[in-house]
Amino acid sequence: xxxxxxxxxxxxxxxxxxxxxxxxxxxxxxxxxxxxxxxxxxxxxxxxxxxxxxxxxxxxxxxxxxxxxxxxxxxxxxxxxxxxxxxxxxxxxxxxxxxxxxxxxxxxxxxxxxxxxxxxxxxxxxxxxxxxxxxxxxxxxxxxxxxxxxxxxxxxxxxxxxxxxxxxxxxxxxxxxxxxxxxxxxxxxxxxxxxxxxxxxxxxxxxxxxxxxxxxxxxxxxxxxxxxxxxxxxxxxxxxxxxxxxxxxxxxxxxxxxxxxxxxxxx
Numbered sequence: 001x002x003x004x005x006x007x008x009x010x011x012x013x014x015x016x017x018x019x020x021x022x023x024x025x026x027x028x029x030x031x032x033x034x035x036x037x038x039x040x041x042x043x044x045x046x047x048x049x050x051x052x053x054x055x056x057x058x059x060x061x062x063x064x065x066x067x068x069x070x071x072x073x074x075x076x077x078x079x080x081x082x083x084x085x086x087x088x089x090x091x092x093x094x095x096x097x098x099x100x101x102x103x104x105x106x107x108x109x110x111x112x113x114x115x116x117x118x119x120x121x122x123x124x125x126x127x128x129x130x131x132x133x134x135x136x137x138x139x140x141x142x143x144x145x146x147x148x149x150x151x152x153x154x155x156x157x158x159x160x161x162x163x164x165x166x167x168x169x170x171x172x173x174x175x176x177x178x179x180x181x182x183x184x185x186x187x188x189x190x191x192x193x194x195x196x197x198x199x200x201x202x203x204x205x206x207x208x209x210x211x212x213x214x215x216x217x218x219x220x221x222x223x224x225x226x227x228x229x230x231x232x233x234x235x236x237x238x239x240x241x242x243x244x245x246x247x248x249x250x251x252x253x254x255x256x257x258x259x260x261x262x263x264x265x266x267x
Contacts, residue, residue, distance in 0.1 A: 011244055018240035022233045029229035036222035038067045047072040048208065052141050052189065055179075061113035065146040065180045071208065074144045076183055078106040080199065081114055082133035084173040087161045088118075089125040090152070091210040098123045100206050102165060102182070103133045103199060104174050105140075116170050116182035117142065120203025121210065127160045134199035140190045142183035143208060164212070184208060 007015075052073040059066060059074075080103055087099040098121050104114035117140070122130050145165075152163035162169055171178045184206050190198045 008248075011247060014240060014243055014247075018236055021236040025229045025233035025236065029226040029233070032222045032226035032229065036220075036226065048143055049073075052193065055107055055115065055144070055183070058144060059179055059181060061107070061177055061179055063180065067146075069144055070146060072144050073141055073186065073189060074183060075139070075141050075193065076105055076107060076115060076117070077137070077139045078108055078112070078114070079110040079137050080105055080134045080197075081174050081176070082135055084114070084116075084170065085130075085133040085160070086170065086173065087122070087125055087127055087130060088165050089161055089163055090212065091121060091206070093121055093123075093204065093207075093210060096123055097125075098204075099125045099130075099161065100165070100210070101130045101133075101203055102170070104170065104176075104178065105138060105183075106176060107179070111176060113177040113179060114174060115179040116165060116167070117199070118165070118182060118184040118206045119199040120185065120187075121206045122203060125161050131202040134197055136197060138197040138199065139193075139195045140183075140185055140198040141193050141195060142185040142190070144181055144183055145208075145211070146181050148212065 047069065048071045050072055052075050055074040055076045058069050058072060082103060084104040086102050088102055089097075089099045091098050091100050100118045101120050101122060102116050102118050105117045106112045106114040119134075147167040148164040149166065154163055154169070165182050167178050167180060167182075185198055185200055187198065187200050187205050190200075
Protein backbone atom coordinates (compact mmCIF):
# COMPACT_ATOMS: atom_id res chain seq x y z
CA UNK A 1 0.00 0.00 0.00
CA UNK A 2 1.46 3.31 -1.06
CA UNK A 3 1.93 5.99 1.59
CA UNK A 4 0.19 8.56 -0.60
CA UNK A 5 -2.99 6.46 -0.49
CA UNK A 6 -3.34 7.28 3.21
CA UNK A 7 -3.98 10.89 2.24
CA UNK A 8 -6.75 10.08 -0.21
CA UNK A 9 -9.56 12.69 -0.04
CA UNK A 10 -12.06 9.96 0.89
CA UNK A 11 -10.16 9.42 4.17
CA UNK A 12 -9.92 13.05 5.21
CA UNK A 13 -13.02 12.73 7.42
CA UNK A 14 -11.43 9.86 9.35
CA UNK A 15 -8.20 11.82 9.75
CA UNK A 16 -9.99 14.91 11.07
CA UNK A 17 -12.15 12.90 13.47
CA UNK A 18 -9.11 11.09 14.85
CA UNK A 19 -7.21 14.35 15.22
CA UNK A 20 -10.11 15.96 17.12
CA UNK A 21 -10.51 12.96 19.48
CA UNK A 22 -6.80 12.71 20.23
CA UNK A 23 -6.42 16.47 20.76
CA UNK A 24 -9.41 16.58 23.13
CA UNK A 25 -8.23 13.55 25.12
CA UNK A 26 -4.68 14.87 25.45
CA UNK A 27 -5.96 18.30 26.54
CA UNK A 28 -8.29 16.80 29.17
CA UNK A 29 -5.46 14.61 30.43
CA UNK A 30 -3.21 17.64 30.81
CA UNK A 31 -5.99 19.46 32.68
CA UNK A 32 -6.28 16.62 35.20
CA UNK A 33 -2.50 16.45 35.49
CA UNK A 34 -2.37 20.17 36.28
CA UNK A 35 -5.03 19.64 38.98
CA UNK A 36 -2.88 16.85 40.47
CA UNK A 37 0.17 19.13 40.49
CA UNK A 38 -1.88 21.88 42.16
CA UNK A 39 -2.90 19.50 44.97
CA UNK A 40 0.71 18.44 45.48
CA UNK A 41 1.88 22.06 45.54
CA UNK A 42 -0.80 22.97 48.09
CA UNK A 43 0.26 20.12 50.37
CA UNK A 44 3.85 21.40 50.34
CA UNK A 45 2.84 24.89 51.54
CA UNK A 46 1.80 25.49 55.16
CA UNK A 47 -0.28 28.66 55.29
CA UNK A 48 -1.69 28.14 58.78
CA UNK A 49 0.67 30.72 60.29
CA UNK A 50 0.24 33.35 57.57
CA UNK A 51 -1.23 36.75 58.25
CA UNK A 52 -5.06 36.56 58.25
CA UNK A 53 -6.83 38.02 55.22
CA UNK A 54 -10.50 38.94 54.78
CA UNK A 55 -12.40 35.93 53.45
CA UNK A 56 -13.86 38.03 50.64
CA UNK A 57 -10.32 38.71 49.35
CA UNK A 58 -9.59 34.99 49.13
CA UNK A 59 -12.87 33.38 48.06
CA UNK A 60 -16.09 34.64 46.51
CA UNK A 61 -19.53 33.14 47.20
CA UNK A 62 -19.87 31.77 43.64
CA UNK A 63 -16.22 30.81 43.07
CA UNK A 64 -14.65 27.34 43.16
CA UNK A 65 -12.38 26.74 46.11
CA UNK A 66 -8.83 28.03 45.44
CA UNK A 67 -6.52 25.10 46.19
CA UNK A 68 -3.59 27.43 46.84
CA UNK A 69 -5.40 28.88 49.87
CA UNK A 70 -6.01 25.64 51.81
CA UNK A 71 -5.34 26.33 55.49
CA UNK A 72 -4.99 30.10 55.08
CA UNK A 73 -6.17 32.14 58.10
CA UNK A 74 -9.12 34.36 57.14
CA UNK A 75 -11.17 37.02 58.89
CA UNK A 76 -14.96 36.67 58.73
CA UNK A 77 -17.54 39.24 59.85
CA UNK A 78 -21.24 38.51 59.66
CA UNK A 79 -24.39 37.19 61.32
CA UNK A 80 -24.91 33.73 62.76
CA UNK A 81 -27.56 31.41 61.30
CA UNK A 82 -28.28 29.20 64.35
CA UNK A 83 -30.90 27.12 62.50
CA UNK A 84 -28.11 25.64 60.37
CA UNK A 85 -26.14 24.23 63.32
CA UNK A 86 -25.05 20.59 62.99
CA UNK A 87 -22.55 18.18 64.49
CA UNK A 88 -19.97 16.52 62.24
CA UNK A 89 -19.00 13.16 63.68
CA UNK A 90 -15.79 11.20 63.38
CA UNK A 91 -13.44 13.83 64.85
CA UNK A 92 -11.02 12.23 67.27
CA UNK A 93 -9.12 14.10 69.98
CA UNK A 94 -6.48 12.32 72.11
CA UNK A 95 -8.03 8.96 71.26
CA UNK A 96 -11.56 10.06 72.17
CA UNK A 97 -14.33 10.08 69.57
CA UNK A 98 -16.08 13.39 69.17
CA UNK A 99 -17.75 15.83 66.82
CA UNK A 100 -17.26 19.26 65.38
CA UNK A 101 -19.96 21.86 66.09
CA UNK A 102 -20.68 23.73 62.85
CA UNK A 103 -22.82 26.86 62.43
CA UNK A 104 -23.11 28.97 59.24
CA UNK A 105 -22.10 32.63 59.46
CA UNK A 106 -23.20 35.08 56.80
CA UNK A 107 -20.39 37.08 55.24
CA UNK A 108 -21.71 40.62 55.48
CA UNK A 109 -25.43 41.21 55.97
CA UNK A 110 -27.92 38.64 57.30
CA UNK A 111 -29.18 37.86 53.78
CA UNK A 112 -25.75 37.45 52.17
CA UNK A 113 -24.07 34.14 51.40
CA UNK A 114 -22.77 32.27 54.44
CA UNK A 115 -19.71 30.21 55.24
CA UNK A 116 -19.93 27.15 57.54
CA UNK A 117 -17.88 27.74 60.68
CA UNK A 118 -16.45 24.97 62.87
CA UNK A 119 -16.87 26.59 66.28
CA UNK A 120 -15.26 23.80 68.32
CA UNK A 121 -15.24 20.16 69.43
CA UNK A 122 -17.42 18.11 71.78
CA UNK A 123 -17.08 14.46 72.85
CA UNK A 124 -19.56 12.01 71.37
CA UNK A 125 -22.10 12.86 68.70
CA UNK A 126 -25.23 13.84 70.61
CA UNK A 127 -26.51 17.33 69.65
CA UNK A 128 -27.82 17.68 73.22
CA UNK A 129 -24.22 17.75 74.45
CA UNK A 130 -23.41 20.87 72.43
CA UNK A 131 -24.06 24.34 73.90
CA UNK A 132 -26.78 26.48 72.31
CA UNK A 133 -25.68 28.06 69.00
CA UNK A 134 -24.76 31.75 69.06
CA UNK A 135 -26.96 34.48 67.63
CA UNK A 136 -26.36 38.02 66.42
CA UNK A 137 -23.24 39.34 64.73
CA UNK A 138 -19.72 37.98 65.04
CA UNK A 139 -16.14 38.63 64.02
CA UNK A 140 -13.67 35.76 64.01
CA UNK A 141 -10.44 34.38 62.57
CA UNK A 142 -10.08 30.81 61.36
CA UNK A 143 -8.42 28.45 58.92
CA UNK A 144 -10.03 28.12 55.49
CA UNK A 145 -10.71 24.57 54.28
CA UNK A 146 -12.39 23.08 51.18
CA UNK A 147 -15.67 21.22 51.56
CA UNK A 148 -15.16 17.55 52.32
CA UNK A 149 -16.11 14.67 50.05
CA UNK A 150 -15.02 11.56 51.93
CA UNK A 151 -17.92 9.50 50.56
CA UNK A 152 -19.14 8.66 54.07
CA UNK A 153 -22.86 7.84 54.13
CA UNK A 154 -25.26 9.65 56.48
CA UNK A 155 -26.89 6.79 58.39
CA UNK A 156 -29.71 9.01 59.70
CA UNK A 157 -30.55 11.98 57.44
CA UNK A 158 -33.26 13.12 59.89
CA UNK A 159 -30.90 14.08 62.73
CA UNK A 160 -28.54 17.02 63.08
CA UNK A 161 -25.40 14.89 62.81
CA UNK A 162 -23.43 14.66 59.55
CA UNK A 163 -20.46 12.43 58.70
CA UNK A 164 -18.56 15.17 56.87
CA UNK A 165 -18.51 18.93 56.23
CA UNK A 166 -20.18 18.66 52.82
CA UNK A 167 -21.44 21.98 51.47
CA UNK A 168 -24.29 20.35 49.52
CA UNK A 169 -25.68 18.91 52.78
CA UNK A 170 -25.34 22.11 54.77
CA UNK A 171 -26.97 24.37 52.18
CA UNK A 172 -30.26 22.53 52.66
CA UNK A 173 -30.46 23.79 56.25
CA UNK A 174 -30.38 27.54 55.54
CA UNK A 175 -32.13 30.00 53.22
CA UNK A 176 -28.96 31.57 51.79
CA UNK A 177 -26.19 30.39 49.51
CA UNK A 178 -23.04 28.91 51.01
CA UNK A 179 -19.40 29.48 50.13
CA UNK A 180 -17.50 26.57 48.59
CA UNK A 181 -15.47 26.01 51.74
CA UNK A 182 -15.62 26.29 55.52
CA UNK A 183 -13.66 27.92 58.35
CA UNK A 184 -12.24 26.29 61.50
CA UNK A 185 -12.18 28.92 64.27
CA UNK A 186 -8.79 29.72 65.78
CA UNK A 187 -9.78 30.98 69.26
CA UNK A 188 -6.34 32.46 70.01
CA UNK A 189 -6.13 34.44 66.77
CA UNK A 190 -9.74 35.56 67.16
CA UNK A 191 -9.02 36.95 70.62
CA UNK A 192 -5.78 38.61 69.50
CA UNK A 193 -7.60 40.28 66.58
CA UNK A 194 -10.32 41.64 68.86
CA UNK A 195 -12.96 39.25 67.52
CA UNK A 196 -16.31 38.93 69.21
CA UNK A 197 -19.08 36.35 69.66
CA UNK A 198 -17.04 33.59 68.03
CA UNK A 199 -19.35 30.95 69.51
CA UNK A 200 -16.52 28.95 71.10
CA UNK A 201 -17.69 29.19 74.73
CA UNK A 202 -18.03 25.80 76.46
CA UNK A 203 -16.41 24.08 73.46
CA UNK A 204 -12.97 22.54 73.17
CA UNK A 205 -10.97 24.02 70.27
CA UNK A 206 -11.26 22.23 66.93
CA UNK A 207 -7.91 21.56 65.28
CA UNK A 208 -6.77 20.77 61.75
CA UNK A 209 -5.32 17.51 63.10
CA UNK A 210 -8.92 16.29 63.34
CA UNK A 211 -9.43 16.55 59.58
CA UNK A 212 -10.16 13.24 57.82
CA UNK A 213 -7.28 11.97 55.61
CA UNK A 214 -9.09 12.47 52.30
CA UNK A 215 -6.75 14.81 50.40
CA UNK A 216 -4.36 12.14 49.14
CA UNK A 217 -7.13 10.16 47.44
CA UNK A 218 -8.44 13.28 45.75
CA UNK A 219 -5.02 14.10 44.32
CA UNK A 220 -4.39 10.55 43.06
CA UNK A 221 -7.84 10.52 41.49
CA UNK A 222 -6.78 13.44 39.30
CA UNK A 223 -3.67 11.64 38.02
CA UNK A 224 -5.75 8.49 37.42
CA UNK A 225 -8.18 10.50 35.29
CA UNK A 226 -5.24 11.97 33.35
CA UNK A 227 -3.91 8.49 32.56
CA UNK A 228 -7.40 7.36 31.48
CA UNK A 229 -7.69 10.26 29.03
CA UNK A 230 -4.26 9.53 27.56
CA UNK A 231 -5.14 5.86 27.15
CA UNK A 232 -8.27 6.95 25.32
CA UNK A 233 -6.09 9.05 22.98
CA UNK A 234 -3.93 5.99 22.25
CA UNK A 235 -7.04 3.88 21.62
CA UNK A 236 -8.42 6.52 19.24
CA UNK A 237 -5.15 6.39 17.27
CA UNK A 238 -5.40 2.60 17.10
CA UNK A 239 -8.96 2.75 15.79
CA UNK A 240 -7.93 5.32 13.18
CA UNK A 241 -5.06 3.12 12.00
CA UNK A 242 -7.30 0.07 11.76
CA UNK A 243 -9.98 1.94 9.84
CA UNK A 244 -7.55 3.41 7.32
CA UNK A 245 -5.77 0.10 6.86
CA UNK A 246 -9.03 -1.75 6.23
CA UNK A 247 -10.28 0.97 3.89
CA UNK A 248 -7.20 0.76 1.70
CA UNK A 249 -6.84 -3.01 1.86
CA UNK A 250 -3.97 -5.10 3.17
CA UNK A 251 -0.53 -4.63 1.57
CA UNK A 252 0.08 -6.98 -1.36
CA UNK A 253 -3.59 -7.78 -2.00
CA UNK A 254 -3.67 -6.30 -5.49
CA UNK A 255 -0.42 -8.04 -6.52
CA UNK A 256 -1.66 -11.40 -5.21
CA UNK A 257 -4.86 -11.17 -7.28
CA UNK A 258 -2.82 -10.65 -10.46
CA UNK A 259 -0.43 -13.51 -9.67
CA UNK A 260 -3.23 -15.98 -8.78
CA UNK A 261 -6.23 -15.47 -11.10
CA UNK A 262 -9.60 -16.95 -10.05
CA UNK A 263 -10.21 -20.65 -10.71
CA UNK A 264 -11.84 -21.29 -14.10
CA UNK A 265 -10.56 -18.15 -15.75
CA UNK A 266 -8.96 -18.34 -19.17
CA UNK A 267 -5.18 -18.77 -19.14
